[in-house]
Amino acid sequence: MIAALKNRPVRRLPDRVRLQGRVLFLTEDPQLVRRQLEGQDLDWTPSMKLRDNISTDEITPAYICYYYDETLGDFPYLGLKCGEEFPVTRGSVRQGGFVASVSGKRRGKGSSREQSPYAEMCAGIKLVVAENVERIYHENCQNLGILVTTDFSIIERVRRGEELPLAAFTAGEGEITRGIVEYGGLFNYNVARLQGLTRVTPPATAARPMTSGEKILARHWVVDLSTGRVGVPAVRPGDEGFVATDIRFSHEYVTPMAAIFFEQLVGAEEKINDPGSVLFFRDHLTFLDEAMTPERIKEGLLDVALELEKKQRAFAEKQGVRLYGELTRLGLHGSEAICHSKILEAHALPGQVIIGSDSHTPHAGAVGAVAFGVGTTAIFNSWITRDVRVTVPETVRVVVRGRKPANVTAKDFMLEILRHPYVKSGQAIGKLVEYCGSAVEALSVDERATMTNMTAEVGGFTGYVAPDARTVAYLMDYRGMSRAEAERCCADLASDPDAVYCETIEIDAAGLRPMVALPGDPGNGLYIDELPGRVKVEIAYAGSCTAGKKEDMDMYARVLQEALDRGERVAPGVRFFIQCGSQDVKRYCEERGYLEVFRGVGAQFLEPSCGACINAGPGVSRGKDEVTISAINRNFPGRSGPGQLYLANPYTVAASAISGYITEWEPGLTPVAAT
Numbered sequence: 266m267i268a269a270l271k272n273r274p275v276r277r278l279p280d281r282v283r284l285q286g287r288v289l290f291l292t293e294d295p296q297l298v299r300r301q302l303e304g305q306d307l308d309w310t311p312s313m314k315l316r317d318n319i320s321t322d323e324i325t326p327a328y329i330c331y332y333y334d335e336t337l338g339d340f341p342y343l344g345l346k347c348g349e350e351f352p353v354t355r356g357s358v359r360q361g362g363f364v365a366s367v368s369g370k371r372r373g374k375g376s377s378r379e380q381s382p383y384a385e386m387c388a389g390i391k392l393v394v395a396e397n398v399e400r401i402y403h404e405n406c407q408n409l410g411i412l413v414t415t416d417f418s419i420i421e422r423v424r425r426g427e428e429l430p431l432a433a434f435t436a437g438e439g440e441i442t443r444g445i446v447e448y449g450g451l452f453n454y455n456v457a458r459l460q461g462l463t464r465v466t467p468p469a470t471a472a473r474p475m476t477s478g479e480k481i482l483a484r485h486w487v488v489d490l491s492t493g494r495v496g497v498p499a500v501r502p503g504d505e506g507f508v509a510t511d512i513r514f515s516h517e518y519v520t521p522m523a524a525i526f527f528e529q530l531v532g533a534e535e536k537i538n539d540p541g542s543v544l545f546f547r548d549h550l551t552f553l554d555e556a557m558t559p560e561r562i563k564e565g566l567l568d569v570a571l572e573l574e575k576k577q578r579a580f581a582e583k584q585g586v587r588l589y590g591e592l593t594r595l596g597l598h599g600s601e602a603i604c605h606s607k608i609l610e611a612h613a614l615p616g617q618v619i620i621g622s623d624s625h626t627p628h629a630g631a632v633g634a635v636a637f638g639v640g641t642t643a644i645f646n647s648w649i650t651r652d653v654r655v656t657v658p659e660t661v662r663v664v665v666r667g668r669k670p671a672n673v674t675a676k677d678f679m680l681e682i683l684r685h686p687y688v689k690s691g692q693a694i695g696k697l698v699e700y701c702g703s704a705v706e707a708l709s710v711d712e713r714a715t716m717t718n719m720t721a722e723v724g725g726f727t728g729y730v731a732p733d734a735r736t737v738a739y740l741m742d743y744r745g746m747s748r749a750e751a752e753r754c755c756a757d758l759a760s761d762p763d764a765v766y767c768e769t770i771e772i773d774a775a776g777l778r779p780m781v782a783l784p785g786d787p788g789n790g791l792y793i794d795e796l797p798g799r800v801k802v803e804i805a806y807a808g809s810c811t812a813g814k815k816e817d818m819d820m821y822a823r824v825l826q827e828a829l830d831r832g833e834r835v836a837p838g839v840r841f842f843i844q845c846g847s848q849d850v851k852r853y854c855e856e857r858g859y860l861e862v863f864r865g866v867g868a869q870f871l872e873p874s875c876g877a878c879i880n881a882g883p884g885v886s887r888g889k890d891e892v893t894i895s896a897i898n899r900n901f902p903g904r905s906g907p908g909q910l911y912l913a914n915p916y917t918v919a920a921s922a923i924s925g926y927i928t929e930w931e932p933g934l935t936p937v938a939a940t
């Protein structure tokens with residue numbers, strides 16, 4: 266345990282709390298918001314039209330998230346749209362002396378960014394009142410110590426300066442959430458756990474058949490943090506507790522804020538727990554300078570974004586944490602690796618629990634690990650406790666059978682799964698997703714990773730493929746393990762034959778054809794031959810964690826070599842970018858002569874980075890009519906610029922770059938360039 270926390274005084278909040286300050290109503294009428302910011306207090310009446318569906322993007326727009334400290338308190342609600350106006354200006358909430366913020370339905374929709382509630386907290390907000398509140402935003406508020414209620418009668422009591430019972434904010438919550446609220450946030454709660462002042466009752470679940478994911482969670486279940494006891498015989502869906510982690514990683518968008526929390530709450534000179542199992546990555550914003558608009562650069566936002574890199578690097582050095590950084594020391598532009606690519610290539614092992622500051626952390630489930638994304642406070646707390654809070658989800662089984670056609674890939678499996686009614690209606694949200702069946706067994710670990718990665722688009726808690734002979738071979742190839750060692754790693758991790766699944770989805774791989782997801786959502790899947798007409802493309806992007814692996818490069822190279830052999834090049838008017846996920850992948854391409862093939866057809870090869878996948882690098886669109894065919898994992902509006910973003914498999918992306926329109930690849934057939 267971190268010594269400084271052993272004797273740190275920590276106590277529950279009093280049973281009654283008093284919140285002092287003004288109440289801010291976030292209304293549809295921009296004038297009402299402005300009047301409050303100028304000093305007028307409004308009386309609450311149910312006829313007041315409150316804003317519904319306030320997203321975290323509105324609370325803190327993406328460019329605001331380049332800030333990572335208390336400066337964020339200048340910016341809450343800067344993107345809040347009331348009518349056609351944006352009434353909140355920089356600093357106005359903080360200066361207004363507000364303690365409570367009130368809105369309508371579905372507060373905190375969208376991205377899980379913790380910058381949003383943290384910005385509110387830094388501006389003085391201690392209470393959020395809304396008709397209902399989105400789960401992750403709600404959890405982030407609780408972790409930070411912000412009180413949340415759907416009881417509007419509390420508003421008047423706050424204004425009268427009354428004491429409020431803390432129980433009003435914990436009614437109906439489980440043991441852990443209650444504890445987090447009562448201790449004023451996850452950090453204080455964890456200090457109390459470390460000191461043995463509060464205990465989480467371990468699940469009393471008797472031995473039962475379990476899925477692979479459940480087995481891994483049971484083996485990592487923390488029985489007593491203060492003594493380090495880990496492991497229970499069995500868990501079942503709904504069991505709530507903490508699991509010990511094997512790897513904890515974060516990237517430059519999150520590490521700096523987590524570092525600030527650590528330095529302020531634990532101590533600037535304190536050391537994180539077991540730095541050898543922590544990893545940092547500089548991957549998201551390495552190419553930002555090539556994508557940011559001149560106006561934003563003029564506003565100073567590029568300099569602000571660069572601070573993220575500096576803060577992460579300084580914290581890594583101080584803490585002795587391995588940082589996969591930039592390539593500047595080699596005189597190159599780019600990153601050593603995208604976090605998910607490197608975790609799978611070099612770190613993840615079957616049966617591990619891995620947490621990362623990113624929704625695509627399930628990528629590592631390709632080797633049979635339980636890997637999932639968490640928020641900033643959870644990452645920061647894991648640096649102290651090494652564990653993370655979970656509620657065991659139900660498991661969905663996705664069975665893909667049959668022999669897939671040669672031009673169909675794991676990406677098509679996922680686009681098919683994403684348009685399945687069970688997934689499309691949101692029923693897989695928060696579930697463990699187990700991919701199996703003969704077509705999954707036939708996939709390489711790289712291709713399996715495309716599936717587990719895109720569990721984020723499914724909305725699952727995580728996705729995995731139980732380890733098998735291919736996993737053994739992967740560990741021998743990539744990690745240099747002996748066969749015996751690799752087999753030991755993979756043993757006893759298969760799901761029990763009578764394990765319970767809440768749903769089974771069956772897909773026939775033999776019946777699939779290459780797909781695209783139409784712009785707007787990865788669930789908009791369609792067979793390419795069902796497109797109503799030719800879709801001309803201006804950009805083809807072949808990269809990201811999902812599609813920058815060795816096998817993805819094999820696929821691009823296969824199509825492009827065929828084109829080269831026939832004297833074809835990238836179609837006129839198309840810009841084609843190929844970006845690998847790591848330096849290992851680049852070396853692989855060099856060894857096989859792929860770089861010459863890519864250059865030969867006129868593609869631009871880029872060093873690793875998230876780049877265009879996060880609207881921060883070469884390959885982003887500039888206008889709303891620009892069409893991109895991309896092998897990345899999601900195509901929400903604005904994801905890679907303002908244009909029209911179609912998702913497809915790597916073969917299709919390469920074939921479309923050559924033909925100039927969305928084209929499925931047919932082995933041996935070079936597409937004809939559009940005229």
Ligand code: SF4
Nearest residue numbers: 625809810875878879
């Ligand atoms: S490549 Fe894209 S999906 Fe992958 S980690 Fe980076 S931003 Fe996220």
